[in-house]
Amino acid sequence: MATIKDVARLSGVSIKTVSRVVNNMAEVSPETRQKVQQAILELGYQPNNMARSLVNGRTNTIGVIIPHSADYIFTHPFFTEVLRGIAEVLSANNVNLLLHLAHGRTPYANLYTQRQVDGLILMSIPLGDPNLEGLAASGAPCIGTCRIAENDNAIRWVDADFAGGVEQAMEHLISLGHRHIALLTGPKSLVSVRLREQGYRNSLKKNDLPLVDTYILEGSFTSESGHALAIQAMQLPHPPSALVCGDDMMAFGAVQALKELGRRVPEDVSVVGFDDVSLARFSSPPLTTIRQDTYQKGRIAAEALLSFIRGKNDTAPAQIMLDTSLIVRNSTAPAKHQ
Numbered sequence: 001m002a003t004i005k006d007v008a009r010l011s012g013v014s015i016k017t018v019s020r021v022v023n024n025m026a027e028v029s030p031e032t033r034q035k036v037q038q039a040i041l042e043l044g045y046q047p048n049n050m051a052r053s054l055v056n057g058r059t060n061t062i063g064v065i066i067p068h069s070a071d072y073i074f075t076h077p078f079f080t081e082v083l084r085g086i087a088e089v090l091s092a093n094n095v096n097l098l099l100h101l102a103h104g105r106t107p108y109a110n111l112y113t114q115r116q117v118d119g120l121i122l123m124s125i126p127l128g129d130p131n132l133e134g135l136a137a138s139g140a141p142c143i144g145t146c147r148i149a150e151n152d153n154a155i156r157w158v159d160a161d162f163a164g165g166v167e168q169a170m171e172h173l174i175s176l177g178h179r180h181i182a183l184l185t186g187p188k189s190l191v192s193v194r195l196r197e198q199g200y201r202n203s204l205k206k207n208d209l210p211l212v213d214t215y216i217l218e219g220s221f222t223s224e225s226g227h228a229l230a231i232q233a234m235q236l237p238h239p240p241s242a243l244v245c246g247d248d249m250m251a252f253g254a255v256q257a258l259k260e261l262g263r264r265v266p267e268d269v270s271v272v273g274f275d276d277v278s279l280a281r282f283s284s285p286p287l288t289t290i291r292q293d294t295y296q297k298g299r300i301a302a303e304a305l306l307s308f309i310r311g312k313n314d315t316a317p318a319q320i321m322l323d324t325s326l327i328v329r330n331s332t333a334p335a336k337h338q
Helices: 004-011 016-020 030-043 048-058 076-090 109-112 161-177 191-206 222-232 249-262 280-283 294-309
Strands: 059-066 096-101 119-122 142-144 156-160 181-185 216-218 242-245 271-273 289-290 321-324 326-327
Touching: 004 016, 004 030, 004 059, 016 191, 059 076, 059 109, 059 294, 076 096, 076 294, 096 142, 109 321, 119 161, 119 294, 142 294, 156 191, 161 191, 161 242, 161 271, 161 289, 161 326, 181 191, 181 222, 191 216, 216 222, 222 242, 242 249, 249 271, 249 280, 280 289
Parallel strands: 059 096, 059 119, 119 142, 142 156, 156 321, 181 216, 181 242, 242 271, 271 289
Antiparallel strands: 289 326
């Protein structure tokens, strides 16, 4: 087997320089880096990851924490797209991914303090999560693909403009003549859900429309929940003519429920989703939705965390807000006379 000495000899540099290249350190010129990488390829050199960890004090692993079951995560397009973005960046940087499905009360900081990971990416973390305790004190580099608190700047995050996105959905429906619009939301323990409701309320106020408390229905980000909430909305004394759903999965369930109730989409009831998952354009009817780039969210979060760990982005913004956009398809139409 080739050794680091063999690589140094073939590339004509010191062992220390080879080590810097292997560990993705910055203090190497592009020309020298290319020369060393070419020698590594020619010799088939395989670095000893355990030895590297001992030398540089790193595990070469990033932990991704999601407080949900594997069944929920891997059947929900949102999570798979964010994870795809994260995984591609880590793979390109020869960094391992540790997926931690947090169900117990073990502090997230333990993954870092016990030297299992070099940093953490937090996904779908609810307000008041007890496992966050001690995270700031541990010094663990971390970033969220969600906002974890409404007014807390202690943790870096990359997230979508949920309030602005729902406002876009509302303005679209109002421009079509809808005045009775219900909001089907996920759990309000998530900051993103509270921001969706904020956007809903902002739009009603801006357009001088009354706030009807019974039009705000809380559930979960599943098609089953969207189905149940749509039925609940249609059973109100004054049913809405349009539904803004917290995500596309809820919207799919809502559309199915409306069909079962004999309501046509969009002729009788318009439906708007959120996320623009790949299935949205193939649903029946194709779903009008608010697009957030979940794949890019994962990529940006992973890149920012790696740069922070390597000391390259001390001046980067602590919070990154990603724009959303309205994608109009066939699940919305002008309102009937209201």
